Amino acid sequence: GAGVSQTPSNxxxxxxxxxxxxCDPISGHTALYWYRQSLGxxxxxLIYFQGTGAADDSGLPNDRFFAVRPEGSVSTLKIQxxxxxxxxxxxxxxxLGGLNTDTQYFGPGxxxxxx
Amino acid sequence: QQPVQSPQAVILREGxxxxxxCSSSKALYSVHWYRQKHGEAPVFLMILLKGGEQKxxxxxxxxxxxxxQQSSLYLTASQLSYSGTYFCGTERIxxxxxxxxxxxxxxIP
Numbered sequence: 001g002a003g004v005s006q007t008p009s010n011x012x013x014x015x016x017x018x019x020x021x022x023c024d025p026i027s028g029h030t031a032l033y034w035y036r037q038s039l040g041x042x043x044x045x046l047i048y049f050q051g052t053g054a055a056d057d058s059g060l061p062n063d064r065f066f067a068v069r070p071e072g073s074v075s076t077l078k079i080q081x082x083x084x085x086x087x088x089x090x091x092x093x094x095x096l097g098g099l100n101t102d103t104q105y106f107g108p109g110x111x112x113x114x115x
Numbered sequence: 116q117q118p119v120q121s122p123q124a125v126i127l128r129e130g131x132x133x134x135x136x137c138s139s140s141k142a143l144y145s146v147h148w149y150r151q152k153h154g155e156a157p158v159f160l161m162i163l164l165k166g167g168e169q170k171x172x173x174x175x176x177x178x179x180x181x182x183x184q185q186s187s188l189y190l191t192a193s194q195l196s197y198s199g200t201y202f203c204g205t206e207r208i209x210x211x212x213x214x215x216x217x218x219x220x221x222x223i224p
Contacts, residue, residue, distance in 0.1 A: 033212060042117070042202050042214035043157065056211055091156060100145035100164060100206055106156035 002026075004107035006092050012113045013082055021077040021110045023092030029105075031098030032075050034067055035091040037109070043091055049075060050098050082114045116141065118205050118215035126221045127193045135188040135218045137203030146179050146186040147204040149214075150197075157202060157214075160188075193222045 005024045013019050025032050030051055035043035045059040052072045060066075064082075069075040079086055089109040095102035118139040127133055137146065145164050149157035163179035163186060175197075179186045190197055203215040 035214075040217075042217045044214070045212050048212070058211060101162060103159045103162065104147070104204075104212070105159070108156050 004092055004094050004105050006090075006107040006110050008110060009108065010111045010113075012115065014115050015082060015084060017082050017114075019079050019082055019112065021079075021090050021112070023075045023077070023094075023107060025073065025075070025092070025094030026105055027073075029094035029096055030072070031095045031102065032069060033093045033095075033104060034075070034077050035093065037089045037091055046077070048098065055098075079112075082112075084114050087112055087114045117213055118203055120201075120203060120215040120218045122218060123216070124219040124221075126223060127197075129195060129222055129224055130192050133190045133193060133220060135190075135201050135203075135220070137186045137188070137205075137215050139184045139205050141184070141205075143179075143181060143184050143186075143205050145206050146177075147206075148177055148186075148188050149202045149204060150199045151202065152199040160201075190220070193220075195222050195224065198222045 007022045032049040034046040036046055037043045047054055047060055047067050048056040049069045052069055064080045067077045089111050091109045092107045093104040095104045118137050121136045125133055147162050148160040150160055151157040163177055165181045174191045177188045198221050201218045206212050
């Protein structure tokens with residue numbers, strides 16, 4: 001596609017529910033990042049994929065968070081037993097190779113609100 | 116682990132210059148600069164690598180001092196469109212990518 005797309009754009013859920021957030025990267029980009037951004041803060045690194053594998057998931061806050069990228073393209077961030085503190089904008093970015101020289105292109109984000 | 120930016124906020128009149136600084140406590144391999152407007156995703160400005168300096172736009176340039184683990188973004192003759200929050204981003208050992216604390220820039224007529 002022309003750019004990184006994310007769905008849904010907004011998600012409102014109740015505490016304790018399960019949610020899935022989807023990211024469709026730029027075609028041909030092997031690297032994919034997930035970030036979480038709270039109001040007034042910079043994006044916080046969650047996980048990095050290179051191809052189908054999670055090359056670094058050290059930013060995931062706890063085991064309620066999980067992400068997959070089964071075919072090396074679309075990725076899904078899954079949050080179990082959501083808590084009010086999970087409310088944030090979840091950003092996805094992709095880059096050509098994931099190297100120091102590669103630009104990250106960001107999607108518009110998914111605004112998650114946990115009531 | 117998060118790079119620290121200064122100033123936190125700055126207000127400029129059109130045509131004025133500004134410098135935004137980014138400092139890390141860890142060794143850096145590269146520094147990226149992004150601008151984010153309210154309600155939008157971050158947009159890439161430029162990347163600086165060890166031993167080099169890269170200019171991404173005519174009136175926006177940056178420097179990278181790997182010894183001091185610092186980078187600075189220079190905005191000259193600011194325009195209204197420059198308003199937004201500027202983030203530096205650093206990639207270190209491994210694959211983590213960390214954004215800085217952010218600098219809010221407001222350009223007024």
